[in-house]
Amino acid sequence: MRLLAPSILSADFSKLGSSVKAIDEAGADWVHIDVMDGAFVPNISFGMPVIKAIRPVTEKFFDVHLMINEPVRYLKDFVDAGADGITIHVEACADVAETLKAIKKLGVKTAISLNPETPVTAIKEYLDLVDMVLVMSVHPGFGGQKFIVDSLEKVSTIKSWIDEKNLDVKIEIDGGINLENLPSVLEAGTDIIVAGSSVYRGDVEKNVNDFKNVLGVF
Ligand code: DX5
Ligand code: ZN
Numbered sequence: 001m002r003l004l005a006p007s008i009l010s011a012d013f014s015k016l017g018s019s020v021k022a023i024d025e026a027g028a029d030w031v032h033i034d035v036m037d038g039a040f041v042p043n044i045s046f047g048m049p050v051i052k053a054i055r056p057v058t059e060k061f062f063d064v065h066l067m068i069n070e071p072v073r074y075l076k077d078f079v080d081a082g083a084d085g086i087t088i089h090v091e092a093c094a095d096v097a098e099t100l101k102a103i104k105k106l107g108v109k110t111a112i113s114l115n116p117e118t119p120v121t122a123i124k125e126y127l128d129l130v131d132m133v134l135v136m137s138v139h140p141g142f143g144g145q146k147f148i149v150d151s152l153e154k155v156s157t158i159k160s161w162i163d164e165k166n167l168d169v170k171i172e173i174d175g176g177i178n179l180e181n182l183p184s185v186l187e188a189g190t191d192i193i194v195a196g197s198s199v200y201r202g203d204v205e206k207n208v209n210d211f212k213n214v215l216g217v218f
Contacts, residue, residue, distance in 0.1 A: 002186060002215040004208065005030035005063050005172070007196035008054075009045060010143045016050070017057050023199065024058040026208035031060050032174070032194045034143075035078075037068035040092050041141035048074070048081040055082035063192075065113065065174065067140045068092065072099045075106055085109030087134045087172075090122050100129040111172070115140060120154045124161060127169055132192070133158050137185075138175030143196040147176030152188040159189035179210055186218040 006028045011019035020031060033051060038044040051062065064083040068074070071088045072095075078086055086103045090112055093099045103110040112126050113134035123133060135158070137151035155171055162169045172192035173185055185193065193215065199207045 002190070002218050003029035003192045004199075004211050004215060005032040005192055005194045006199040006208065007032040007034055007143065007174070007194050009034040010196035010200035012200075013046075016054055019200070019204075020054050020057045022204045023208060024060050026205040027212055028060065028199075028208050030063045030192065031058065032196075033062055033064045033083075034196075035064060035066050035068060036141060040069045040089065041067045043141040048077050051078065051081040051083065061085065063087070063172075063194075065134065065194075066092075070094065072102055075099075075102050079106045079108055083108055085111060085132070087111035087113050087132070089113045089115065089140075090126070091115055091118060096126060097129060100126060104129070113174075114154075116148050116151065120157050123158070127158075127161060127165065127167055130169055132170040132172055134172040134174055134194075135190075136175055137173050137177070140175075145176050147178075147181050151175075152184060155185070155188040155190050179214065182211065182214050186215070 006023045036043045036045040061084045062082050063085050065087045069092050100110050109131040111132035112130050115136050135154050137148050138145035170191040173190045174194035177195045178198040
């Protein structure tokens with residue numbers, strides 16, 4: 001089953017609780033939570049206290065995307081705040097394997113991400129250690145950017161490695177997804193769709209439904 005994970009980075013932060021409730025009630029599958037440190041990416045979003053504050057609002061899976069340097073320092077804090085899955089960046093860790101093992105040890109889903117300029121081969125050796133690979137289809141740091149089409153080839157390559165090795169690893173895509181490019185993204189083999197601006201701009205309930213209708217066809 002293909003899943004929709006709206007990114008709350010595009011939500012109205014002055015009423016974050018109701019913005020999370022809105023996607024939950026509209027039928028979104030996961031809540032995608034973008035954490036940025038102003039060092040790994042040129043922007044700062046929010047951290048553990050905000051995640052903790054919205055945790056009681058929904059029982060949906062909290063998909064925490066850490067765009068921070070050396071995330072190993074804060075893994076337990078994010079799990080304590082309510083993360084159900086943690087994604088780290090291959091570019092952000094001195095010891096990627098140790099960081100992934102530390103996430104697994106905390107009992108949550110483990111995922112690795114790579115930036116658009118990072119070759120797909122950079123994550124190959126870690127496939128055995130993860131539940132999911134997140135392919136960045138924009139340069140991380142900001143919502144509302146244009147989808148980078150080359151990302152589709154990355155998805156297909158990763159999918160072929162997963163199939164070859166017969167692994168149970170999901171592929172998530174993040175950045176610039178809209179109803180127009182959604183079919184091609186799903187055709188490439190993506191399992192989980194992150195969407196920020198295209199869910200939160202306008203009528204949230206209608207947007208979630210429109211996305212879910214396309215996902216249901218695949
Ligand atoms: C970018 C974030 C994305 C972003 C997606 O650094 O990781 O999750 O919020 O937003 P859209 O869908 O607007 O590109
Ligand atoms: Zn993200």
